Each structure stands twice: as structure tokens, then as C-alpha cells.
Amino acid sequence: MSINYLIIDDEPIAHKVIENYCSDLPELVLKGNCYNSMEAIEKISNSIDVAFLDINMPKIKGLDFLRSIPNPPLIVITTAYQEHALEGYELNVVDYLLKPFSLARFLQAYQKIIDRLPAKKEIQQIIGSPFIIIKGDKKQHQVMLNDILFIEGYGNYCKIHVKDQLILSHQTLTNLYSQLPDNQFIRSHKSYIVNSNAITTIEGNRLFIDDHAIPIGQTYKTMVSGFFSK
Numbered sequence: 001m002s003i004n005y006l007i008i009d010d011e012p013i014a015h016k017v018i019e020n021y022c023s024d025l026p027e028l029v030l031k032g033n034c035y036n037s038m039e040a041i042e043k044i045s046n047s048i049d050v051a052f053l054d055i056n057m058p059k060i061k062g063l064d065f066l067r068s069i070p071n072p073p074l075i076v077i078t079t080a081y082q083e084h085a086l087e088g089y090e091l092n093v094v095d096y097l098l099k100p101f102s103l104a105r106f107l108q109a110y111q112k113i114i115d116r117l118p119a120k121k122e123i124q125q126i127i128g129s130p131f132i133i134i135k136g137d138k139k140q141h142q143v144m145l146n147d148i149l150f151i152e153g154y155g156n157y158c159k160i161h162v163k164d165q166l167i168l169s170h171q172t173l174t175n176l177y178s179q180l181p182d183n184q185f186i187r188s189h190k191s192y193i194v195n196s197n198a199i200t201t202i203e204g205n206r207l208f209i210d211d212h213a214i215p216i217g218q219t220y221k222t223m224v225s226g227f228f229s230k
Contacts, residue, residue: 003027003117004047006073008034008062009054014078014099018052021106028110037065050074050094050113055081066091067190068223070182074116076109092174132179134160136169143167145184149198149209151176153191161212188224189217 005028007015015033022028031048034040037060044051051073055062066075075091080099094116095109132148134141143162152159153173160167160176169176177185177193188194188207198209205216207224216224 002029003049003113004029004031006030006032006034006040006043006048006051008037008040008051008057008065009078010035010057011054014054017100018078018106021103024103025110036060037062040065041069044069044073048073049117050076052076052078055079063091064219066093067187067219070180070186071178074113076113092172092178134167134169134176135171136160136167141167145181145195146197148185148195150195150212150214151193186224188220189215190219 032043053062075093077096094112147163149161158169201208
């Protein structure tokens with residue numbers, strides 16, 4: 001099994017270190033070197049299995065970039081800044097490597113990639129179906145995508161607001177977002193995912209679905225505006 005990876009880091013030496021470590025693992029296949037987030041936007045695709053992402057980069061910071069992309073690949077943070085670790089894990093990253101990291105520590109991250117990859121591949125196969133399977137209330141719900149109005153983050157849970165019911169799922173918002181088609185669902189706020197087909201109006205920093213007023217976060221405002229200007 002080949003694992004396609006991307007390096008996103010503004011420091012050339014960081015690229016060399018990661019490439020050197022990956023050279024000992026033949027199943028890892030380099031698919032691109034990006035030196036800022038704008039370059040990465042052009043190269044991110046479903047064919048990328050994992051990205052090694054720096055946080056402190058010009059133009060768009062690494063974590064802001066991660067928030068902005070739908071259906072991201074598996075992400076391993078590589079940074080010299082320890083203080084962003086919690087925020088990274090809230091975004092469901094695979095691992096958080098503090099520079100300079102050893103080969104032994106890199107191999108630990110690699111093992112986590114291997115553990116997570118089958119689930120990611122399964123998710124990619126699900127995308128394109130007219131429904132999604134959601135685990136909640138000790139049941140598995142087959143929910144039609146068009147029936148989902150919006151999804152609300154609730155700690156380590158999600159509230160899925162469907163036309164005729166509310167499902168509470170023990171799943172993070174980021175994980176659920178990765179399973180949804182990016183041409184229909186959009187993240188409008190760190191705590192909300194909305195079905196673009198269900199939006200009735202957008203007014204200021206809020207959008208409306210039926211009687212629900214949903215906030216548009218400052219980080220996501222450009223993405224929401226860009227989605228509806230296509």
C-alpha cells in the first residue's frame with residue numbers, strides 16, 4: 001500500500017528532514033513540496049493521504065489553513081511551538097511533532113498514520129453516496145444528506161439537526177465534516193456545519209435555516225462568501 005504525502009512548511013530544511021525520514025519508509029510517496037498555504041491549496045486533493053503541516057507560515061497560518069479546507073487528508077503538525085498542541089488536537093490531527101524531532105519520534109507518528117489510514121480510506125469511499133451512517137443513541141442512523149439542516153458541535157459530541165429529528169452523536173465536528181461532500185456542506189463557524197441547500201438567507205454575521213439563526217465565524221466568513229459567489 002502506498003501512502004501519498006505532502007509537506008507544507010516555509011523552511012526548506014524542514015522539507016529535507018521529513019524527506020530523509022520518509023526515505024526509510026518506501027510506502028511513503030512524496031507528492032509535493034509547499035512553502036506556504038496558498039501553494040498547498042492548489043495541491044491538496046483526495047489523492048493525498050497525509051500532510052506534514054507547519055503552523056507558523058506566511059500568508060495563512062497552518063491551523064487557519066486546516067480549518068479552511070473541506071475533507072482534509074490526515075494531518076501531522078510539525079512545529080517549534082508547543083502552545084498550539086491542544087488546538088491542533090481539537091482539529092483532529094494525527095500527531096503533533098515538536099521540532100527538532102528524532103527519527104524515533106517520527107516513526108511514532110508514522111504508526112499513528114497507519115492506524116488511522118484505513119478509516120480515512122473508508123470515509124473517502126462513502127463520500128459520493130446520497131446518505132451517511134451516523135452512530136447515535138446506541139443506534140446506527142442512515143440519514144439522507146439532503147435531510148440534514150445543520151450540525152452543531154457539542155464538546156466531544158455533535159447535534160445533527162435533521163428535518164424530522166435531532167440525533168446526538170459521539171463524534172467530533174471535524175471528524176464528521178470529513179465525511180460530508182464539500183460541494184454541499186460548509187463550515188460556517190468553529191461549532192457549526194451547514195447544508196448550503198438549506199440556507200434561506202444570509203444577513204451580516206448570521207445565516208438562517210428555517211427558524212434557526214447560525215453564526216458565521218470571522219475565520220470562516222471569507223469561505224462562506226466565496227462558496228456562494230461561485
